[in-house]
Amino acid sequence: MGHAPDDPRMALDARVSSPGREQITIAPDFRPPEAQPAWRQDFPIDWPQDRYVERRDFMKFLVLTSGAFAVGQLWIAAQNWLRTRRGLSPIRRIASLEDVAVGGTLVFNYPGEHETCVLVRLAEREVVAYDQKCTHLSCAVVPKPEQGILHCPCHNGIFDLRSGRPIAGPPRRPLPRVTLDIRGRDIYATGVEWRAA
């Protein structure tokens, strides 16, 4: 076959026919170089090499992702250590029964000053309290005692007011319950109960 010296196909042919070279250009359709379109002959790509490099780089990316998962696990472990270090939640007076009418609500911070909880008085001596953060994406839930629910306005999550369990919307886990104790006319918070779905 007679190719002119400046014929672009020469480069492709030279790669194919070079003995001892591993970087052989093989088109994805496996047809010979002569049968390839002009654009592919003008811009020959070493497909097997390209395939090898992209798989190798993908593997590197996956190893990086694997490292990120492990970092996530360590973050949970660190948070768990902090939670354990804090120990049991303190027993603290929240309010007096006179401060909350039947069907009324009260927002308070417990156990830390940045952890907001909501208390609802259901009956004369029946009160419930929950962490106010929705278990879906941590928006603040709004108690609606007249409907017997706590409503999360962000994604329309609804929790049962008496149990704190999710009854509608995206949340899957119940709200952490603040355990309460009524001593005389005072309401005390005695701990936080984390619950599984």
Place this chain on the structure above:
Amino acid sequence: MALPRPFTRKQRTTIVYGMLAFVVIINVIQLWTLTATMNAWLAGDGSVVWPAAIFSLLCVLLNVGLLRYLRYIERARNDA
């Protein structure tokens, strides 16, 4: 330690495919472990946190080992 004969590129590509299969499976297991641990921890169960973290670290070490082996066979090829 030197390889008796470096792998050809075709062989290395096959090796990469095999490793990719392992790494993908390990990553899926790690992702499942992460979500299960997070779910358990948010529900107040901290007992699984450290075993899961150690398991995840072992998975990373395995993945890094596979990647190091890939570099090793590439280096063997380049040195040859």
